[in-house]
Amino acid sequence: MGAVMGTFSSLQTKQRRPSKDIAWWYYQFQRDKIEDELEMTMVCHRPEGLEQLEAQTNFTKRELQVLYRGFKNECPSGVVNEETFKQIYAQFFPHGDASMYAHYLFHAFDTTQTGSVKFEDFVTALSILLRGTVHEKLRWTFNLYDINKDGYINKEEMMDIVKAIYDMMGKYTYPVLKEDTPRQHVDVFFQKMDKNKDGIVTLDEFLESCQEDDNIMRSLQLFQNVM
Amino acid sequence: MAAGVAAWLPFARAAAIGWMPVANCPMPLAPADKNKRQDELIVLNVSGRRFQTWRTTLERYPDTLLGSTEKEFFFNEDTKEYFFDRDPEVFRCVLNFYRTGKLHYPRYECISAYDDELAFYGILPEIIGDCCYEEYKDRKRENAERLMDDNDSENNQESMPSLSFRQTMWRAFENPHTSTLALVFYYVTGFFIAVSVITNVVETVPCGTVPGSKELPCGERYSVAFFCLDTACVMIFTVEYLLRLFAAPSRYRFIRSVMSIIDVVAIMPYYIGLVMTNNEDVSGAFVTLRVFRVFRIFKFSRHSQGLRILGYTLKSCASELGFLLFSLTMAIIIFATVMFYAEKGSSASKFTSIPASFWYTIVTMTTLGYGDMVPKTIAGKIFGSICSLSGVLVIALPVPVIVSNFSRIYHQNQRADKRRAQKKARLARIRVAKTGSSNAYLHSKRNGLLTEAMELMGTPEEGHVGKSTSLAESQHHHLLHCLEKTTNHEFIDEQMFEQNCMESSMQNYPSTRSPSLSSHPGLTTTCCSRRSKKTTHLPNSNLPATRLRSMQELSTIHIQGSEQPSLTTSRSSLNLKADDGLRPNCKTSQITTAIISIPTPPARSPEGESRPPPASPGPNTNIPSVASNVVKVSAL
Numbered sequence: 001m002g003a004v005m006g007t008f009s010s011l012q013t014k015q016r017r018p019s020k021d022i023a024w025w026y027y028q029f030q031r032d033k034i035e036d037e038l039e040m041t042m043v044c045h046r047p048e049g050l051e052q053l054e055a056q057t058n059f060t061k062r063e064l065q066v067l068y069r070g071f072k073n074e075c076p077s078g079v080v081n082e083e084t085f086k087q088i089y090a091q092f093f094p095h096g097d098a099s100m101y102a103h104y105l106f107h108a109f110d111t112t113q114t115g116s117v118k119f120e121d122f123v124t125a126l127s128i129l130l131r132g133t134v135h136e137k138l139r140w141t142f143n144l145y146d147i148n149k150d151g152y153i154n155k156e157e158m159m160d161i162v163k164a165i166y167d168m169m170g171k172y173t174y175p176v177l178k179e180d181t182p183r184q185h186v187d188v189f190f191q192k193m194d195k196n197k198d199g200i201v202t203l204d205e206f207l208e209s210c211q212e213d214d215n216i217m218r219s220l221q222l223f224q225n226v227m
Numbered sequence: 228m229a230a231g232v233a234a235w236l237p238f239a240r241a242a243a244i245g246w247m248p249v250a251n252c253p254m255p256l257a258p259a260d261k262n263k264r265q266d267e268l269i270v271l272n273v274s275g276r277r278f279q280t281w282r283t284t285l286e287r288y289p290d291t292l293l294g295s296t297e298k299e300f301f302f303n304e305d306t307k308e309y310f311f312d313r314d315p316e317v318f319r320c321v322l323n324f325y326r327t328g329k330l331h332y333p334r335y336e337c338i339s340a341y342d343d344e345l346a347f348y349g350i351l352p353e354i355i356g357d358c359c360y361e362e363y364k365d366r367k368r369e370n371a372e373r374l375m376d377d378n379d380s381e382n383n384q385e386s387m388p389s390l391s392f393r394q395t396m397w398r399a400f401e402n403p404h405t406s407t408l409a410l411v412f413y414y415v416t417g418f419f420i421a422v423s424v425i426t427n428v429v430e431t432v433p434c435g436t437v438p439g440s441k442e443l444p445c446g447e448r449y450s451v452a453f454f455c456l457d458t459a460c461v462m463i464f465t466v467e468y469l470l471r472l473f474a475a476p477s478r479y480r481f482i483r484s485v486m487s488i489i490d491v492v493a494i495m496p497y498y499i500g501l502v503m504t505n506n507e508d509v510s511g512a513f514v515t516l517r518v519f520r521v522f523r524i525f526k527f528s529r530h531s532q533g534l535r536i537l538g539y540t541l542k543s544c545a546s547e548l549g550f551l552l553f554s555l556t557m558a559i560i561i562f563a564t565v566m567f568y569a570e571k572g573s574s575a576s577k578f579t580s581i582p583a584s585f586w587y588t589i590v591t592m593t594t595l596g597y598g599d600m601v602p603k604t605i606a607g608k609i610f611g612s613i614c615s616l617s618g619v620l621v622i623a624l625p626v627p628v629i630v631s632n633f634s635r636i637y638h639q640n641q642r643a644d645k646r647r648a649q650k651k652a653r654l655a656r657i658r659v660a661k662t663g664s665s666n667a668y669l670h671s672k673r674n675g676l677l678t679e680a681m682e683l684m685g686t687p688e689e690g691h692v693g694k695s696t697s698l699a700e701s702q703h704h705h706l707l708h709c710l711e712k713t714t715n716h717e718f719i720d721e722q723m724f725e726q727n728c729m730e731s732s733m734q735n736y737p738s739t740r741s742p743s744l745s746s747h748p749g750l751t752t753t754c755c756s757r758r759s760k761k762t763t764h765l766p767n768s769n770l771p772a773t774r775l776r777s778m779q780e781l782s783t784i785h786i787q788g789s790e791q792p793s794l795t796t797s798r799s800s801l802n803l804k805a806d807d808g809l810r811p812n813c814k815t816s817q818i819t820t821a822i823i824s825i826p827t828p829p830a831r832s833p834e835g836e837s838r839p840p841p842a843s844p845g846p847n848t849n850i851p852s853v854a855s856n857v858v859k860v861s862a863l
Contacts, residue, residue, distance in 0.1 A: 066266065070234020073327075092239045092703065093710070094665045095718055105242050122238070129241035137244055144245050165246060166714055172724040173716040176731065185714075189249055210248055219247045219254040222709075223240050 045078035047119040057123050058131035064123065071119055079116040082106050096170030104164060108144040130223055135207070137220055142206050153201040158186045236702055243709050250713035258701040270308035271322070276315040277308070284325050287699075291349040293325065317344040324350065332359035338366040353656050364649055396474040413530070416467055420526050423460040426453060427520050461497040464490065464523075486529060493523040540633045555592075558621050562588045562614045569607040576603060592618025662720075669720055671704050 047053065053064055075084060082103065089102035109117045109125050128136045143149070147157045162182045169177065193201045193209045210216045247254070269285070271278045271293075288294040303310045311318070317336060321344065324330040332341065332355050345352055355363050390398070399409035430446030430453050446453050468490045475481035496516040528534035541548070563584035570578040577600045578584050587600040591614050602611045711717050719727070 062266075066234070067237070073234060088235050089239065089242075092236070092706065094661050095707075101245075105245070108245075126238060126241055129244050130237065138248075141244055141248060145248075161245070162249060165249065165710070166716075168710060169714055169716055169718065172719050172721050173714075174719045174723065174727055175716065176724075176727065177716060181714075181716075185249065185251075188251060193248075206248075215250070215253045216247055219250070219709075220244065222247075222254055222257055223243065 045118055047078070053120065053123060056120075057127035059123065059127055067123060067126070068119060071122060079118050080122070081116050085109075085117065093168045093170075095172065096168045098168045100160070100164035100167055104144060104147065104161060107147070108140070134211070134217070134220055138207050138210050139203065142203050151203065153206070154199065155186060155190060158189060158201075159183065162186050162189070236699055236706075240702065240706055243706060246709065246713040250709075252712050252715060254712050255705065255708045258698070258705050271318075272303075272306070272308045272310045273313055273315045273318045274311070276318075278318070278322055280322065280325065287325060287328075288350075293321075293348060295349075297349075313347060314340070314344060317341060321345075321348050321350065324354075329356040330354050330359075331356055332363040334362060338363070338370050342367075357653075360653065361645075361649060365645075393474050394476075396470065397476060400471055400474060412467075416463065417527070417530050419460050419463045420523055420530075422456065423464075423520070423523050426456050426460070427517075427523075457497060460523075461494050464494050464526075468494070486526075489522055489525045489528075492519055493526060496520055544633055555621065558592065558617065559585055559588045562592070562610070562617075565610050566602065566607060566614070569610050570602055570604055573603045573607070578602075578607075588614060591615045593622060594618060665718070666720060667700070668704050668707050669718060671700070672708070672718075 047068070050061055050064060053059075054061055057064070059067070071080075072078070074080075074088060080088075085106045086099045086102040089105065090098045092098070106117065107113070109121055111121060111125075125140070128140050132140070142153070145153045145157060145161055147160060159182065162185050166177060166182050166185075171177075190199075190201070192213070193206055195205045195209065267282050268279050269282050271280070285293045285298075292298055298309055301309045301311055316333070317340070320331055320333060330350065342352065352363065398405055399412070403409045403413035431444050433442045434445035434448050468487070471487070471490075472478060472481060481487055496519050499516055528538065560581075563581050566587060567578050567581045567584045570576045570584075578587065583600075587602075590597050590600075591611060594615065596615075602608050707718065
């Protein structure tokens with residue numbers, strides 16, 4: 001009896017997992033193998049050469065180096081997926097919920113809709129936003145607002161975007177955020193942008209309205225020398 | 228904002244372009260990039276080992292030695308490097324913290340050496356990463372216990388005159404090694420417990436015969452002697468109980484504790500016996516009460532650590548034991564039923580009913596085999612043997628499992644408690660850091676307002692309110708400011724939000740012409756429900772009366788003067804004043820500007836209300852409030 005107890009206690013401590021049958025183990029093995037393969041393909045995307053990127057974008061070599069170092073620090077695999085993107089963006093806005101806006105941003109960055117943003121895409125977009133012409137910036141913003149990428153912005157898309165922006169404010173605001181504040185904001189926006197009052201904003205209407213507005217023009221130049 | 232993602236700040240700022248067409252108000256100016264130094268490598272020489280890193284890497288944490296100008300004190304002009312005469316091994320961890328944003332604790336390192344190094348470099352240990360935090364805390368606690376033991380053994384030599392008599396007595400009861408008197412008391416009570424238990428046992432032994440009558444137990448033969456012994460023991464126990472009750476720091480808690488219940492149960496039978504000696508009817512019940520005297524043996528658990536541990540593990544294994552009992556009961560019922568029906572046919576069988584068969588099943592399954600009940604039919608014998616075989620399995624199997632469960636659960640409970648305590652602390656840390664970073668923005672906003680207000684009022688005081696924030700911080704704050712402008716709402720902290728909520732709901736009742744607020748019942752109900760949850764926010768004693776009045780002014784203006792209630796903030800004009808050269812384009816700001824200029828002096832008070840630092844106006848200076856330090860260093 002004592003021997004039985006002894007062996008059982010030693011068995012108990014060694015074997016944490018209950019025994020499963022052969023099929024389960026085989027399945028696990030296969031799954032691990034597949035995961036290994038996936039990891040092999042996922043790891044390490046390397047960007048094109050520095051000279052090429054310098055030619056394609058408006059950044060100098062040094063700036064590209066600084067950008068890449070920050071990029072690689074957060075994403076050692078060389079690509080950003082949406083989750084990481086959201087996490088990074090959320091750290092800048094601790095008050096509220098930045099995930100929806102980050103989602104739309106991600107899809108604006110991910111021009112090829114692959115689900116991951118490589119360094120080239122990242123730098124290209126940044127080059128437009130920070131160093132591009134007004135026209136390019138406005139076109140990029142239009143692309144951001146156009147969620148389904150059909151070339152038109154309708155009220156629902158704008159509602160989503162504005163709601164996402166308001167979500168970033170969080171709960172503790174002054175004055176208190178009301179339910180239809182985003183809706184009113186969108187109405188004001190559409191009043192300004194939609195020239196022919198047909199309920200959608202096309203790229204030309206957008207460009208024209210923005211260029212008429214001094215505030216917008218001035219604020220577009222705000223981040224000119226961010227690097 | 229984690230330092231690692233400081234490199235992504237340009238991206239976040241670029242993404243703010245998405246807000247620009249949506250915004251109706253102009254954006255604030257970006258902070259000027261004063262010295263655009265090219266990023267350079269700096270050499271850190273730590274006891275001969277050279278580390279190199281970028282200057283911006285170190286500047287991610289401006290509140291530490293390496294991130295601030297304090298490192299200039301260690302600059303060696305001849306070799307153009309920073310020399311630190313410290314341990315290079317620990318410095319590796321410290322530098323990795325700057326690089327990756329995570330501080331690790333190497334297991335081979337001594338805890339006090341590590342703490343010293345962290346203190347030298349100005350890094351708080353709370354930001355150690357999750358992977359190493361548990362280990363760090365364990366080692367720290369062991370160290371603290373060691374220090375406490377050293378202190379205690381020191382203190383045992385000296386007397387502690389500061390404790391009151393009651394506290395010394397309680398200490399003597401709980402820890403008998405503190406003084407000789409306590410030790411004597413401890414042994415005396417132990418001796419009397421033993422005496423009492425032995426008397427209980429001996430008094431039932433038959434004790435030789437008195438000629439002419441049957442054999443008597445000792446208790447009845449020497450009843451006087453036993454009664455005297457019992458009285459003496461009970462008196463000692465009573466005195467001890469009363470003394471403990473007197474000395475206990477929390478009497479209510481003491482009364483509810485297990486040990487005191489055992490004490491009471493141990494001495495009650497004697498007193499009850501004193502009260503009802505002569506009544507023949509209840510003396511039967513009185514006899515059974517004497518059984519409770521055996522509980523005195525449990526008083527030994529105060530004297531034995533092992534008993535206490537056993538009791539605790541039994542308590543924590545209660546579910547396992549319960550399951551064992553349940554499965555045993557199932558097996559017993561099954562076999563008893565089978566045996567009953569198998570033996571039903573045989574004559575003069577002892578298996579008269581299923582409950583009667585229970586006894587047989589239990590005796591057989593535990594391999595006792597008394598032999599008072601045996602099956603006679605063949606079927607009965609077959610099932611009887613199956614019963615005894617399965618008894619071995621059913622009983623022998625769970626017992627070692629339970630034994631190992633004891634040790635496993637015991638250790639697991641310890642670890643789970645540890646982790647729970649650490650988790651609470653860590654979540655609190657993270658929450659503090661998170662609110663810290665949002666509060667940092669609110670603070671810098673107020674600081675900016677304050678400096679502007681002071682300049683406007685023409686006071687030539689020190690404009691320097693607190694430490695200047697790093698460039699990354701100011702850019703981050705500018706980004707948040709742009710978001711405020713886009714949505715036309717401002718960030719405030721939780722307390723002010725509550726106040727605003729309450730005031731707006733207060734305003735709601737008297738003023739009937741406030742369509743903006745009353746048309747949103749959902750909002751006010753959430754406000755009011757929040758108010759009922761939080762108890763004391765209205766009587767905010769730090770708040771000077773002028774501030775409350777000014778808030779009411781602002782809110783009344785808000786109600787009366789605005790046609791588009793959602794788009795105007797009367798406070799935004801205050802911000803606009805701070806911005807140079809931008810004329811307000813928002814509609815109703817013209818109405819509110821004139822009135823706002825009066826309450827600007829009370830704008831000082833926000834510092835007093837939300838953050839404690841009373842003395843200096845800058846909450847970012849080196850005030851010994853850990854929370855603000857954690858904000859800077861952990862930089863979440």
